[in-house]
Amino acid sequence: MRIYNTLTRKEETFKPIEKGKVRMYCCGPTVYDYVHIGNLRTFIFYDTLKRVFEHLGYEVKQVINLTDVDDKIIKNSRERRISREEYTEEYSKFFFEDIKKVRVEPATIYPKATENIDKMVDIIEVLIQKGFAYKAEDGIYYSIEKFKDYGKLSGIKVDKGLSRIKADEYDKISVSDFALWKFWDEKDGDIFWETRIGKGRPGWHIECSAMSNRFLGDTLDIHSGGVDLIFPHHENEIAQSEAYTGKKFVNYWVHAEHLLVDGRKMSKSLHNFYTLRDLEGMGFDPLSFRLMCLDANHRDKLDFTMENLKRYEKTLNDVNTSFKLLERLSESNGAGIDKEIDAIYSAFDEALMNDFNTHAALAQFFKLIEVANSRIKDGKIGKSEKKNIIDKLRRMDEILDIIDKDSISQDIIDLAEKRKELRRKSKWGDADEIRRDVSNKGYSIVDLEDGGYIIVKRRKYAM
Numbered sequence: 001m002r003i004y005n006t007l008t009r010k011e012e013t014f015k016p017i018e019k020g021k022v023r024m025y026c027c028g029p030t031v032y033d034y035v036h037i038g039n040l041r042t043f044i045f046y047d048t049l050k051r052v053f054e055h056l057g058y059e060v061k062q063v064i065n066l067t068d069v070d071d072k073i074i075k076n077s078r079e080r081r082i083s084r085e086e087y088t089e090e091y092s093k094f095f096f097e098d099i100k101k102v103r104v105e106p107a108t109i110y111p112k113a114t115e116n117i118d119k120m121v122d123i124i125e126v127l128i129q130k131g132f133a134y135k136a137e138d139g140i141y142y143s144i145e146k147f148k149d150y151g152k153l154s155g156i157k158v159d160k161g162l163s164r165i166k167a168d169e170y171d172k173i174s175v176s177d178f179a180l181w182k183f184w185d186e187k188d189g190d191i192f193w194e195t196r197i198g199k200g201r202p203g204w205h206i207e208c209s210a211m212s213n214r215f216l217g218d219t220l221d222i223h224s225g226g227v228d229l230i231f232p233h234h235e236n237e238i239a240q241s242e243a244y245t246g247k248k249f250v251n252y253w254v255h256a257e258h259l260l261v262d263g264r265k266m267s268k269s270l271h272n273f274y275t276l277r278d279l280e281g282m283g284f285d286p287l288s289f290r291l292m293c294l295d296a297n298h299r300d301k302l303d304f305t306m307e308n309l310k311r312y313e314k315t316l317n318d319v320n321t322s323f324k325l326l327e328r329l330s331e332s333n334g335a336g337i338d339k340e341i342d343a344i345y346s347a348f349d350e351a352l353m354n355d356f357n358t359h360a361a362l363a364q365f366f367k368l369i370e371v372a373n374s375r376i377k378d379g380k381i382g383k384s385e386k387k388n389i390i391d392k393l394r395r396m397d398e399i400l401d402i403i404d405k406d407s408i409s410q411d412i413i414d415l416a417e418k419r420k421e422l423r424r425k426s427k428w429g430d431a432d433e434i435r436r437d438v439s440n441k442g443y444s445i446v447d448l449e450d451g452g453y454i455i456v457k458r459r460k461y462a463m
């Protein structure tokens with residue numbers, strides 16, 4: 001397994017800390033609003049990371065945190081006059097609904113920041129004792145000058161005494177000591193924790209150091225997040241965790257690039273800001289977005305456009321139609337091309353082992369679909385060959401997860417049978433009515449030359 005490591009800026013061969021196991025921490029959402037499609041791309045990538053390691057036989061412990069206290073959460077929940085708990089529960093629920101729709105499998109643990117305050121307090125106390133943190137009027141701060149490796153992930157250099165930096169990408173950002181703990185003030189209302197280090201609430205960065213340490217130990221195999229988290233968030237996590245444990249925090253830092261919309265950064269002011277709910281509202285299948293994400297490598301920017309999304313919806317539909325047709329294809333005794341199929345499957349695996357290259361892996365999946373399509377065109381397939389193709393497509397789909405899996409309910413099947421009978425009797429009007437009925441229930445009946453049919457999920461942009 002080759003992984004590009006942001007820390008070393010090199011591709012490296014993956015070596016786990018413990019044989020056969022992967023300890024992985026991925027920065028999760030701040031549950032104050034719906035996640036946008038840029039966030040969603042990152043969450044789909046986290047899921048791919050986990051699936052690829054599992055595919056290779058590793059046991060993966062994946063921790064994705066939920067940040068359930070911060071300035072926006074406090075402000076919004078107070079404005080709505082509901083408790084912080086109620087407010088964040090609501091958006092956590094939406095988060096889990098959204099990731100489920102794009103088939104993100106559950107992480108091992110989703111710890112909440114507010115359930116790990118004790119651990120944060122422990123770490124902050126140690127950081128004060130070791131001289132890395134100090135008390136100021138409004139909170140407890142981390143002194144970045146005290147940590148000699150500060151900047152090693154992002155490449156930022158700290159100007160001693162100035163607490164300002166000059167580094168290409170971060171020119172306009174000031175590097176400064178950051179808050180580990182914020183003392184309570186009036187605008188926080190009843191949101192505070194009474195602790196040994198004072199009454200207040202944690203800073204954002206300490207949350208991840210605390211939760212990763214509690215659930216995964218001092219050193220992690222993989223830490224992932226969007227590229228926008230490299231600085232300052234991940235830089236600060238390293239400073240906190242390594243100062244606390246005295247050990248290396250993370251062996252492989254893996255970052256997912258931005259999603260752009262029409263070539264520009266997504267923002268509410270540019271009116272190019274989308275959530276999954278927006279796309280669903282336009283009639284898109286969430287899996288079309290999943291497919292779009294898989295077709296872009298995590299280290300490349302993904303340029304989202306509506307036209308592209310429509311194209312992916314069409315592809316998604318074609319793939320699923322081919323798979324259905326393959327399953328019902330008559331078997332002959334002819335020899336198959338097992339060697340070619342196996343070669344495609346090996347190339348698929350190799351692509352994933354090459355820094356999670358889902359774009360190249362997907363190309364192999366499409367190649368195998370092409371083989372299936374040529375047999376569908378022939379109208380027959382060798383028995384063992386059919387089994388082999390279906391088996392390999394299913395195994396690839398354990399990672400890609402784009403093949404329709406919901407079993408079609410009996411009432412839809414009954415309607416389709418009834419329609420077939422009406423068509424046999426040339427009652428076209430009645431047959432069309434049933435087709436519309438089935439369509440309203442979310443499915444399309446595709447008639448085949450041999451008089452049979454298949455039922456596929458109806459997709460608006462695949463017509």
Ligand SMILES: [Zn+2]
Pocket residue numbers: 026027028208233
């Ligand atoms: Zn984090």
